[in-house]
Structure formats: structure tokens, C-alpha cells
Amino acid sequence: MRATVFHAPGDVRVERVPDPKILKPTDAVVRVTHACICGSDLWFYRGDSKWEAGWRTGHEWMGTVEDVGAEVRTLKKGDRVIAPFAYSDGTCEFCKKSVQTSCVEGGYWGGADDDGGQGEAVRAPLADGSLVKVPDAVKDDEAMLMRLLALTDVMGTGHHAALAAGVKKGATAAVVGDGAVGLCGVLAAKRLGAERIILFGRHATRIAIAKTFGATDVVSERGEEAIAKALEMTGGGPECVLECVGSESSMEMATSIARPGGAVGYVGVPMGSLKGLNLRRMFSENIALRGGVAPVRAYIPELLNDVIAGKLDPSPVFDMTVDLDGVPGGYAAMDDRTAIKVMVKP
Amino acid sequence: MRATVFHAPGDVRVERVPDPKILKPTDAVVRVTHACICGSDLWFYRGDSKWEAGWRTGHEWMGTVEDVGAEVRTLKKGDRVIAPFAYSDGTCEFCKKSVQTSCVEGGYWGGADDDGGQGEAVRAPLADGSLVKVPDAVKDDEAMLMRLLALTDVMGTGHHAALAAGVKKGATAAVVGDGAVGLCGVLAAKRLGAERIILFGRHATRIAIAKTFGATDVVSERGEEAIAKALEMTGGGPECVLECVGSESSMEMATSIARPGGAVGYVGVPMGSLKGLNLRRMFSENIALRGGVAPVRAYIPELLNDVIAGKLDPSPVFDMTVDLDGVPGGYAAMDDRTAIKVMVKP
Numbered sequence: 001m002r003a004t005v006f007h008a009p010g011d012v013r014v015e016r017v018p019d020p021k022i023l024k025p026t027d028a029v030v031r032v033t034h035a036c037i038c039g040s041d042l043w044f045y046r047g048d049s050k051w052e053a054g055w056r057t058g059h060e061w062m063g064t065v066e067d068v069g070a071e072v073r074t075l076k077k078g079d080r081v082i083a084p085f086a087y088s089d090g091t092c093e094f095c096k097k098s099v100q101t102s103c104v105e106g107g108y109w110g111g112a113d114d115d116g117g118q119g120e121a122v123r124a125p126l127a128d129g130s131l132v133k134v135p136d137a138v139k140d141d142e143a144m145l146m147r148l149l150a151l152t153d154v155m156g157t158g159h160h161a162a163l164a165a166g167v168k169k170g171a172t173a174a175v176v177g178d179g180a181v182g183l184c185g186v187l188a189a190k191r192l193g194a195e196r197i198i199l200f201g202r203h204a205t206r207i208a209i210a211k212t213f214g215a216t217d218v219v220s221e222r223g224e225e226a227i228a229k230a231l232e233m234t235g236g237g238p239e240c241v242l243e244c245v246g247s248e249s250s251m252e253m254a255t256s257i258a259r260p261g262g263a264v265g266y267v268g269v270p271m272g273s274l275k276g277l278n279l280r281r282m283f284s285e286n287i288a289l290r291g292g293v294a295p296v297r298a299y300i301p302e303l304l305n306d307v308i309a310g311k312l313d314p315s316p317v318f319d320m321t322v323d324l325d326g327v328p329g330g331y332a333a334m335d336d337r338t339a340i341k342v343m344v345k346p
Numbered sequence: 347m348r349a350t351v352f353h354a355p356g357d358v359r360v361e362r363v364p365d366p367k368i369l370k371p372t373d374a375v376v377r378v379t380h381a382c383i384c385g386s387d388l389w390f391y392r393g394d395s396k397w398e399a400g401w402r403t404g405h406e407w408m409g410t411v412e413d414v415g416a417e418v419r420t421l422k423k424g425d426r427v428i429a430p431f432a433y434s435d436g437t438c439e440f441c442k443k444s445v446q447t448s449c450v451e452g453g454y455w456g457g458a459d460d461d462g463g464q465g466e467a468v469r470a471p472l473a474d475g476s477l478v479k480v481p482d483a484v485k486d487d488e489a490m491l492m493r494l495l496a497l498t499d500v501m502g503t504g505h506h507a508a509l510a511a512g513v514k515k516g517a518t519a520a521v522v523g524d525g526a527v528g529l530c531g532v533l534a535a536k537r538l539g540a541e542r543i544i545l546f547g548r549h550a551t552r553i554a555i556a557k558t559f560g561a562t563d564v565v566s567e568r569g570e571e572a573i574a575k576a577l578e579m580t581g582g583g584p585e586c587v588l589e590c591v592g593s594e595s596s597m598e599m600a601t602s603i604a605r606p607g608g609a610v611g612y613v614g615v616p617m618g619s620l621k622g623l624n625l626r627r628m629f630s631e632n633i634a635l636r637g638g639v640a641p642v643r644a645y646i647p648e649l650l651n652d653v654i655a656g657k658l659d660p661s662p663v664f665d666m667t668v669d670l671d672g673v674p675g676g677y678a679a680m681d682d683r684t685a686i687k688v689m690v691k692p
Contacts, residue, residue, distance in 0.1 A: 094606050102606035102631050164634075260440050260448035266629070274625045279616050283638040285448050288510075292632035 002346075003119025004057045004327045009047030010335075012057055012328050020115050020123035025071035028127035030081060034149045035117040035344040036060035036318075037330045038085075039179045040269050045331050048271055052112065058344070059085040059109040060152040061117025062134075062145065074128045080139035081131040082304070083117065083124065084297040085109065085153045090129025098298035103129075117152075118327050120346050132300045138308055143315070147307045149343065150184065150314035155303055156296025157267045158184030158244070158314075162192050164265025164291035165240035169193030172234055175215070176254045177244030178206040180317040180341040181267060183213055185242040187314055190214030191306070198238060200226060200253065206340060209316050223249065230257040237262065243291075244268050252276035260285035267291050318343040348692075349465025350403045350673045355393030356681075358403055358674050366461050366469035371417035374473035376427060380495045381463040381690040382406035382664075383676045384431075385525045386615050391677050394617055398458065404690070405431040405455040406498040407463025408480075408491065420474045426485035427477040428650070429463065429470065430643035431455065431499045436475025444644035449475075463498075464673050466692050478646045484654055489661070493653045495689065496530065496660035501649055502642025503613045504530025504590070504660075508538050510611025510637035511586035515539030518580055521561070522600045523590030524552040526663040526687040527613060529559055531588040533660055536560030537652070544584060546572060546599065552686060555662050569595065576603040583608065589637075590614050597622035606631035613637050664689040 003017045020029050035058050044051035065079040075081065088095050088103035095103050105126060110116030115123050124131055138144045158181050167173050173189040175182050178201030189197050190213060199215040201207050207218050217233065219226050230253075231237050239262035243254035246268025254264045255278035264282075266273070266289060282289065306312035320339040322330045323346065330342035349363045366375050381404050390397035411425045421427065434441050434449035441449050451472060456462030461469050470477055484490045504527050513519050519535040521528050524547030535543050536559060545561040547553050553564050563579065565572050576599075577583050585608035589600035592614025600610045601624040610628075612619070612635060628635065652658035666685040668676045669692065676688035 097607050099607035099632050261443050261445035270625050270629050274620070274623060277620060277623070277625075279620045279623075282635075283612070283616050286445050286638035286641070288634060288636040289628075290634040290636070292629040295632070 001120040002324055003116060006044060006051050006055045006057055007053050009045060012045065012331055014324050014327055017056070017119070020121050022067055022069045023123065024125065025069040026126055026128065027069045028065055028072055028075055028124045028131065029067040029121060030063040030124050031066050031121050032061050032063040032117060032119060032346050034062045034145060035346065036149060036152065037118070037327070037334055037342040037344065038153055039181065039334070041331065042335055043269065043271060045335060055112055056110045056114070056116035056119065058116035058118030061109070061122065062149055062152065063122065066121070068127060072127050075131060075133060080134040082134060082148055082151055082300055083109070083131055084156065084300060086297070087124065087126050087130035088297055089126045095129065098295055100295040100297040101293045118344055120324070130297065132304065135308065144307065146315040146318060146343065147313050148304060150317060151296065151300050151303050151307070153296060154180040154184045154317060154341065155187070155314040156299040157181050157294040159188040159299050159303065160294035160296070161185045161242040161244055161265040161267040161291055162188035164263065165242050166263045167192040167194050167240045170195050171240050172196040172238040173240040173242060174198040174200065174230060174238040174257060175242045175244060176200045176250045177268065178203055178210065179244065182244035183209050183317050184314050185244050186210045186215050187213040187312070189242065191312065194240070198230065212316065227253060227256045234259070236260070241265070246270050246273050248272040248276035250276070252278060255282055255287065258287045260287065263288040263290055265291040267294055317341045321345060347466040348670060349462060352390060352397050352401045352403055353399050355391060358391065358677055360670050360673055363465065366467050368413055368415045369469065370471065371415035372472055372474065373415045374411055374418055374421055374470045374477065375413040375467060376409040376470050377412050377467050378407050378409040378463060378465060378692050380408045380491060381692065382495060382498065383464070383673070383680055383688040383690065384499060385527065385680070387677065388681055389615065389617060391681060401458055402456045402460070402462035402465065404462035404464030406495070407455070407468065408495055408498065409468065412467070414473060418473050421477060421479060426480040428480060428494055428497055428646055429455070429477055430502065430646060432643070433470065433472050433476035434643055435472045441475065444641055446641040446643040447639045464690055466670065476643065478650065481654065490653065492661040492664060492689065493659050494650060496663060497642065497646050497649050497653070499642060500526045500530045500663060500687065501533070501660040502645040503527050503640040505534040505645050505649065506640035506642070507531045507588040507590055507611040507613040507637055508534035510609065511588050512609045513538040513540050513586045516541050517586050518542040518584040519586040519588060520544040520546065520576060520584040520603060521588045521590060522546045522596045523614065524549055524556065525590065528590035529555050529663050530660050531590050532556050532561050533559040535588065537658060540586070544576065558662065573599060573602045580605070582606070587611070592616050592619050594618040594622035598624060601628055601633065604633045606633065609634040609636055611637040613640055663687045667691060
């Protein structure tokens with residue numbers, strides 16, 4: 001089959017790789033029908049995280065089951081499935097506590113040892129624990145599938161940020177980051193009942209989406225000015241802050257504006273954000289830091305129900321679609337921010 | 347009156363200062379009967395925090411009301427009162443949310459503008475919001491008063507760490523720090539129902555107290571060895587970690603041992619602890635960081651009831667008693683760790 005392979009920063013290629021097959025009785029082989037390029041893929045694409053030539057890429061994908069191992073109980077050939085960006089057994093202590101990203105048997109798609117989603121097919125380990133079946137009634141509804149595709153990562157991650165930030169009915173929330181995760185964070189905060197949602201962003205198209213998702217205010221200033229404005233407009237800071245970037249400046253922003261007694265829910269992969277932590281203020285004002293890599297497997301069933309019921313539509317974050325050969329161009333578009341998020345249809 | 351005044355690192359002196367008097371109708375003037383020297387007093391004593399010559403010291407104290415302003419409703423002359431280490435109005439948004447340390451009108455005893463507890467008397471602003479009356483039945487019971495004295499800071503702070511770490515019935519908790527706050531953290535974790543309580547400590551007398559407080563295990567190794575041992579003995583880490591020091595190494599320990607999905611409750615004033623934060627692990631394992639300066643005012647009523655009912659006795663943390671003239675010697679004893687915590691009886 002063909003799949004995307006990392007070669008060097010700025011250099012991903014679509015190449016011939018071995019066809020996936022069942023290796024363990026808990027495996028499934030899935031034909032990929034939809035995948036994405038993730039903001040966090042840019043870390044290796046930009047050389048900011050250590051990746052090795054030959055590693056496979058793509059951790060967000062959906063597809064159709066082609067084969068299952070002898071012990072797979074919940075899936076069969078022909079099922080349409082959503083893959084959370086981490087696979088997990090569904091039975092260990094951490095899976096039972098809804099921290100599937102810490103599963104003792106789990107892992108992430110792509111890299112050195114696993115198939116990635118930016119390819120024609122995937123061998124999916126721990127299929128019963130990981131993959132969620134899309135109800136047959138909507139399995140070929142392309143508009144619905146595009147909405148569900150966001151549940152593989154960004155929508156679940158935005159939801160995790162909102163939960164970690166403590167968003168409840170009537171809350172005031174701020175969202176640091178106008179990427180796909182930040183936009184989904186706005187949508188998640190709205191869904192959880194936030195009354196006021198302040199987006200930190202500067203890009204007109206992203207702001208426009210955020211407003212349709214529920215943002216009530218926008219702060220486009222940077223640094224100290226943005227902090228001062230957020231504190232002023234909320235009379236001391238929003239109690240819930242969703243940190244959706246992971247950089248030093250975004251973490252500094254988040255921890256400097258949260259209201260005393262409030263919380264920062266952080267889901268941006270921390271690339272430098274440690275330095276930005278305003279720990280002195282967090283300590284003196286009892287501001288909690290919660291979150292981390294999102295256990296999106298825990299959230300798919302609930303979010304899927306809302307998507308199917310027509311109550312949730314994160315699909316506007318996809319503003320570019322490519323086929324498999326278009327993946328390198330998709331990376332480039334996300335890297336120079338001409339695309340918010342790229343959908344791949346192999 | 348006489349009170350303790352900071353002059354320079356290693357140099358605190360007991361001197362004549364102006365007598366306190368009612369300045370605002372919400373003030374009380376209180377004769378100090380009991381006070382403490384706090385581990386956090388050592389930060390300025392060692393020159394690790396910026397203090398200026400002439401500032402007054404002592405934030406943990408109890409006493410007898412001598413005078414009240416015209417608007418004070420809950421206290422009268424002769425009442426025995428417990429002072430939390432921060433004063434607060436009891437009526438603002440943050441006081442109502444039990445984050446009295448963020449009170450919009452509040453402050454801390456001592457320093458440039460307020461009387462400190464290590465003196466003969468104190469002008470207490472916001473008396474109704476801050477001071478808690480000791481029931482008359484026990485107001486002269488010296489053993490009881492020594493137990494209640496710990497509620498001014500260390501017992502409430504240990505309790506805050508335990509709550510922030512998420513300690514519940516049956517939990518496994520680890521306590522990083524064998525100072526008075528760490529020991530009270532053990533006691534608080536036991537009180538909240540922890541089944542297993544692991545103390546990180548190396549001092550025989552402190553370990554002995556921790557065991558009477560409920561510690562079931564002791565780790566005396568340092569650094570990497572201690573981390574490895576804690577992970578091994580709990581099969582992957584305790585879900586609740588109380589960080590009761592505030593140094594780089596203690597924070598590194600705490601964030602490196604917490605179980606995936608668990609929490610670190612931190613109450614040690616962060617002096618270097620930012621560098622120790624294992625943010626990468628916190629992110630990948632969804633370990634929360636909660637806590638901060640303890641709003642002990644919120645906890646005094648509940649803890650006081652338990653002390654009076656004979657269910658809670660933190661007084662073993664006091665292992666040295668001095669009069670006012672003995673305060674400088676008390677600082678020296680805590681500085682060289684020959685005393686765990688010094689009680690002052692002016």
C-alpha cells in the first residue's frame with residue numbers, strides 16, 4: 001500500500017510500504033477513508049521534536065474494517081470506525097478511569113512501529129478497546145463523516161480542555177489559541193454551557209468560525225496587553241482558561257489571566273510552555289493546572305451521539321481537502337497557516 | 347509593646363514598637379497568647395525572599411480580644427480567637443468561594459504595614475471575617491490551645507494539600523516533605539481516609555511523629571532512587587501526592603511519582619520549584635497540579651470541631667517553646683533543623 005513517511009523536517013513523502021495484516025488476534029485491519037493533518041504534526045515537520053527518517057505519520061483517521069483477528073468481538077468487516085488518536089485496551093486500570101492515553105498496553109498511531117493514518121490502511125492493535133463503530137444509518141453520510149472525523153482528536157481535545165478548565169453552565173471561559181483545537185475548545189465550552197467565551201486570536205477566518213462556534217468576545221492583542229485586556233474585561237480574569245497551543249507565550253497568557261480559584265485546562269503539547277508558567281501567581285491565587293494529552297476515546301461515544309443528533313458540528317475546522325498525494329502540500333499549507341486543518345481522503 | 351522585627355538575613359530582634367489600637371471600625375486589638383515560627387519564615391531569614399529591615403514578623407497566632415471597633419459583630423473583649431495566617435473580609439466573591447487568601451480586601455500579618463504575630467499584641471483588620479472564636483468551654487485549656495494553634499497555618503495547609511491532591515477514603519497518598527506542614531499533611535490524609543500514606547523523610551524524630559499521624563511507609567532515599575522506589579512500591583505511583591516543601595527537588599519528586607490521572611497538591615511556597623516541574627510527564631499522564639497558598643480560614647471551623655471532639659491533634663509538631671525574648675533563638679533552631687516547629691508564648 002501507499003502511506004506517508006517522514007524523512008526530515010519539511011520533508012514527508014508518500015511511498016510504498018508493506019500492506020498491513022492481522023498480527024495478533026486483537027488486531028483489525030482498516031482501510032482508511034478519512035484522515036487529518038494535526039497541528040501537532042507540525043512539531044516534527046518543523047524539526048521541533050525528535051523524529052527519525054522512516055517513521056510513519058498521521059494519528060487522526062477513520063475507515064472501514066477489512067479484517068479482524070480471532071478475538072475481536074465488537075467489530076466486523078464492513079463496519080465504519082472512528083479511531084481515537086491513541087489506541088488502548090479498554091480494560092486496564094487507566095482505561096477504566098477514562099485515562100486511556102495512559103493505557104498499559106496502549107500506544108499512538110504512526111512512528112517507528114505502527115501504521116499511521118495518513119495512508120491507505122492501518123493495522124489497528126487492540127481494536128475492541130480502541131475503535132468506535134459509526135452507526136450503520138449514517139456510515140455513508142459524507143457530511144456526517146466529516147463532522148465525526150473531528151472526534152478522532154481536535155474535538156475531543158477541545159472538550160478535554162474545557163472539562164479540565166472546569167467549564168460549567170454559566171461560566172466565563174477564555175480560549176488561548178485559534179487553531180483547530182482552540183476552535184473546538186470554543187465549541188466544547190459552549191456545549192458545556194459557558195455563557196461568555198473569549199477567544200484569543202488574530203486571524204479573521206478563524207475568528208469568524210469561533211463566532212459561529214459560540215465565542216462572544218475576541219482579544220487580538222499580544223502579550224502583556226492581551227493579559228491586561230482580559231483581566232479588565234472580566235473584572236479579574238475568567239475562571240476557566242483553555243490553553244490550546246503549548247508554547248511559552250500561550251501558557252504565560254493562560255496562567256496570568258485565570259481568575260483566583262480558577263483553573264487552566266491545558267492540551268497543547270508542551271513545547272516550551274514550562275518556562276511560561278506563571279507559577280508564582282498560580283500559587284498565590286490557587287489556580288489549578290489540569291489536563292494533558294486528551295483521552296479522546298473516553299469522549300467519542302458522547303460526542304458522536306451529539307453529532308448524529310445534529311447538536312454538534314466541528315467540521316468547519318476543515319478548510320482544505322487533499323488526496324494521499326496531496327499530503328505533503330497539506331503539511332506545507334498548515335505550516336504557513338494558509339490552512340487551519342487539512343482533511344485527507346486517501 | 348514589644349514585637350519581633352526583621353533586620354537582615356539571620357537577624358531578627360525583639361524591640362519596642364507602637365501599641366496597636368483600633369484604626370477602623372472593623373478592627374480588633376488582640377493580646378497574643380500563642381504564636382509560631384513558620385518554615386516559610388526561614389525564606390526571609392535565609393535571605394531567599396526579599397524582605398526589608400523594619401518589617402514585622404509572624405503570621406501564625408492566637409490571642410485574647412482586648413478591644414473591638416464599632417462595626418465588629420461576632421467578637422467581644424475577652425474572647426479567645428484563632429487567626430488564620432491571612433486576614434480576609436469574609437464577604438467578597440473569593441471569600442464566598444473559600445479562597446480567602448485571594449480576598450479583595452485581605453492581606454497577610456506582618457511585613458511593612460501590619461502587626462505580626464511574634465509580638466505582644468496585634469491590630470487585626472477585618473476582625474469579623476478573619477478571626478475565629480474558640481468556644482468558651484475550652485478557652486483556657488492549654489493542651490487544647492496548643493492543638494488549635496496548628497490551625498493558624500500548618501494543619502490547615504496540610505489539609506489543603508490533601509484536598510488538592512484529591513485524597514479520599516481508600517486512597518494511596520505520598521507526602522513530600524517532613525517539616526511541620528508535611529507531617530500535618532500525613533495527619534490530614536489519614537483524616538480524609540487514605541489507606542496508605544508514604545512519607546518522604548530522613549529524620550528519625552520526624553518519621554516517628556509521621557507514624558503516629560498515620561504514615562504507613564517511609565522513603566528515605568533521595569532523587570532518582572526515591573522516585574524509583576515510590577513507583578515500584580505502588581506499582582506505578584500514588585494517585586495523590588502532597589508537595590509540602592516548594593523546592594526544585596521536591597516538586598520534581600512529586601510530579602515524577604504521581605500516578606497517571608492523579609494529582610499533586612502543592613502548598614510549599616514555590617522557591618525554585620518551577621524548574622523541578624516534570625511538565626512533560628504531567629502532560630502525557632494527565633497529572634493535575636492543584637493547590638497553592640492555603641485558605642486556612644475556610645478550614646478552621648471544621649478542623650476546630652475535630653480538635654475539640656478529640657479526633658485531631660496536630661500539636662506534636664511543636665517541639666520547642668520560647669518566650670518573646672527567645673524568638674531569635676527559635677529561628678536559629680528551625681534554621682539548623684534542631685526544631686521542627688517553635689511555639690512562642692509572649
